[in-house]
Amino acid sequence: MPPVKTLRADGRRNRERLLVAAAELIRQEGAQASLEEIARRAGLGSATLHRHFPSRHALLEAVYREGVEQLCDHAAAQPGTDPAAELDTWVEQTTAYIADNRGLGIALLGGSDGDGLSADEICVTDRLIDELQILVDRAAAAGVLRAGVTGADLMTLMNAIGAATEKDSVTARRLVRLALTGVHPCP
Numbered sequence: 001m002p003p004v005k006t007l008r009a010d011g012r013r014n015r016e017r018l019l020v021a022a023a024e025l026i027r028q029e030g031a032q033a034s035l036e037e038i039a040r041r042a043g044l045g046s047a048t049l050h051r052h053f054p055s056r057h058a059l060l061e062a063v064y065r066e067g068v069e070q071l072c073d074h075a076a077a078q079p080g081t082d083p084a085a086e087l088d089t090w091v092e093q094t095t096a097y098i099a100d101n102r103g104l105g106i107a108l109l110g111g112s113d114g115d116g117l118s119a120d121e122i123c124v125t126d127r128l129i130d131e132l133q134i135l136v137d138r139a140a141a142a143g144v145l146r147a148g149v150t151g152a153d154l155m156t157l158m159n160a161i162g163a164a165t166e167k168d169s170v171t172a173r174r175l176v177r178l179a180l181t182g183v184h185p186c187p
Contacts, residue, residue, distance in 0.1 A: 015052045017042040022063050027100045030167075031060055031107035057108070064104050067097060068128065075131035084144035087135040088180050091154055092173050094128070098162025099172035129155055149183045 007015060021042035025033040035056060039049040053059035071094050078086040133151035140149070157179055165172040 011052075014042070014044055014048055017044065018049055018052055018059070019063060019066055022059055023067065026060070026063060026104060030103045035059070060104055060107055064101070064108060067101060067104075071097060072127050072131045075135060078135060080138050083135070083138040083142040084184060087139045087145070088177070090132070090135055091158060091180060092176050094132075095158040095161050095172050095176040096169035098158055099165045099169045100167065102162055102166045144184055146183055146185055154183070 018038065022033070022038045025038050025041060035049055036046050038059070039046045042049070049059070053062060071090075074093065075090050078090070080086070129151045132154060136145065136149065136151045136154065139145035140147075158176065161172050161175045161179065165175065
């Protein structure tokens with residue numbers, strides 16, 4: 001993704017409003033959500049949207065990366081005082097994000113305007129796994145995680161549940177809570 005140019009305060013606010021509106025509408029309607037509706041919900045015109053995001057693909061990529069950054073920041077902010085709960089909460093939130101936004105990654109891979117990215121270009125799995133592994137290591141050190149459970153295992157679990165429950169984060173959360181009971185040792 002090309003670097004974002006430095007924006008004035010009003011430009012930053014407009015960009016943020018567009019990202020918030022786009023994320024909400026994409027969760028509701030998918031990656032083909034109307035750009036005009038996104039601009040309208042942000043309280044801006046479509047010309048402003050296109051100044052910030054010259055293509056649908058650019059907007060989708062920004063929404064995707066923003067969502068992943070928020071997940072990673074949330075994991076990094078965990079204090080480590082309750083490793084089992086912190087791990088479970090983050091895994092549940094990430095699974096819900098995957099379920100709600102599965103179409104976003106697929107749209108980024110196959111951009112219809114020729115600017116589709118490779119899996120390596122959009123894949124931020126390494127950062128997610130790094131943050132997840134910190135939570136896994138804390139839980140393992142505290143004795144609240146079955147031996148042998150890895151961050152990669154949990155990432156696979158989250159992706160599988162997210163894919164199976166696309167656009168149904170309530171079911172995704174319920175299923176991942178059920179699955180998480182299997183990663184903790186019996187009391």
